[in-house]
Amino acid sequence: MKNVYKSENIHRVLLKLSGEVLSGKKGIIYDETVIDSLTDAIITVHNQNYELGIVLGGGNIFRGGSWKNKNLNRVVLDSIGMLATIQNSLYMAEILISKGIDCAIFSTLAVDKVVDRYTPQLASSALEQGKVCFFSGGTGNPYFTTDTAAVLRAVELQADIVLKATNVDGLYSADPKKDKNAHFISSASFEECLQKRLGVMDLTAFSLAMDNTMPIKIFNISQPQMLIEALTNAETGTYIHP
Ligand SMILES: Nc1ncnc2c1ncn2[C@@H]1O[C@H](COP(=O)(O)OP(=O)(O)OP(=O)(O)O)[C@@H](O)[C@H]1O
Numbered sequence: 001m002k003n004v005y006k007s008e009n010i011h012r013v014l015l016k017l018s019g020e021v022l023s024g025k026k027g028i029i030y031d032e033t034v035i036d037s038l039t040d041a042i043i044t045v046h047n048q049n050y051e052l053g054i055v056l057g058g059g060n061i062f063r064g065g066s067w068k069n070k071n072l073n074r075v076v077l078d079s080i081g082m083l084a085t086i087q088n089s090l091y092m093a094e095i096l097i098s099k100g101i102d103c104a105i106f107s108t109l110a111v112d113k114v115v116d117r118y119t120p121q122l123a124s125s126a127l128e129q130g131k132v133c134f135f136s137g138g139t140g141n142p143y144f145t146t147d148t149a150a151v152l153r154a155v156e157l158q159a160d161i162v163l164k165a166t167n168v169d170g171l172y173s174a175d176p177k178k179d180k181n182a183h184f185i186s187s188a189s190f191e192e193c194l195q196k197r198l199g200v201m202d203l204t205a206f207s208l209a210m211d212n213t214m215p216i217k218i219f220n221i222s223q224p225q226m227l228i229e230a231l232t233n234a235e236t237g238t239y240i241h242p
């Protein structure tokens with residue numbers, strides 16, 4: 001059944017981590033304690049032989065679309081946001097490398113002295129070699145988000161699932177931070193999410209996933225050990241299916 005999460009079918013995983021997760025509760029760019037636990041959680045997944053690609057957001061450094069000064073050029077602001085995702089990927093990969101994990105960092109934007117340019121062929125081969133791969137620079141285009149970049153990379157690299165790590169337990173009937181009557185939804189179809197405009201992910205990301213039958217699992221990363229839990233336990237988080 002396509003609407004039931006089956007962990008045994010999962011091998012190649014695309015993890016989307018919001019940039020803000022890296023800040024922890026301190027509101028600084030990088031909370032070392034949080035990043036230490038997050039990288040340990042990533043290593044646990046890696047050690048269980050999953051192929052792991054990671055798209056990091058940039059919200060701990062800069063978000064173009066919500067920048068307060070609307071007189072500035074959105075395209076430039078979005079470039080700053082995309083560059084922020086490269087910085088986050090470099091930092092997270094460096095911590096993983098210091099813990100003995102082989103990583104590859106790719107970027108959709110040319111920053112050639114710093115990271116390799118993304119191509120699906122290079123990325124797929126690095127995943128097959130067991131490297132933890134970071135896909136930075138978002139989609140490489142303004143007016144998009146890293147949620148959409150995560151789904152795009154997952155589709156292109158034929159991942160089995162997008163795991164979206166966030167700060168709520170999964171999908172709710174309304175934003176749980178704004179509506180105290182919002183109830184948790186354990187599984188939903190893409191159509192339902194789009195029709196009801198459920199805002200845990202942007203609609204572009206949802207529709208790209210729907211058009212390409214790419215399932216998504218949304219889960220809470222406030223406790224980093226939930227990462228392996230979300231992968232292996234059907235009951236954890238929300239499964240969004242075709
Ligand atoms: N129906 C909904 N179910 C669950 N969360 C929702 C819903 N609608 C809105 N949200 C909000 O979506 C947020 C999760 O999205 P996400 O983790 O992408 O945050 P973000 O601030 O957009 O980060 P980033 O853009 O860096 O990925 C939650 O904090 C929650 O408040």
Ligand SMILES: O=c1ccn([C@@H]2O[C@H](COP(=O)(O)O)[C@@H](O)[C@H]2O)c(=O)[nH]1
Nearest residue numbers: 057058063064078081082138139144146
């Ligand atoms: O494809 C993309 C992805 C991101 N951006 C810009 O980067 C920031 C940070 O990404 P988040 O997904 O919000 O964490 C985003 O606000 C955009 O300004 C982009 O332009 N294109």
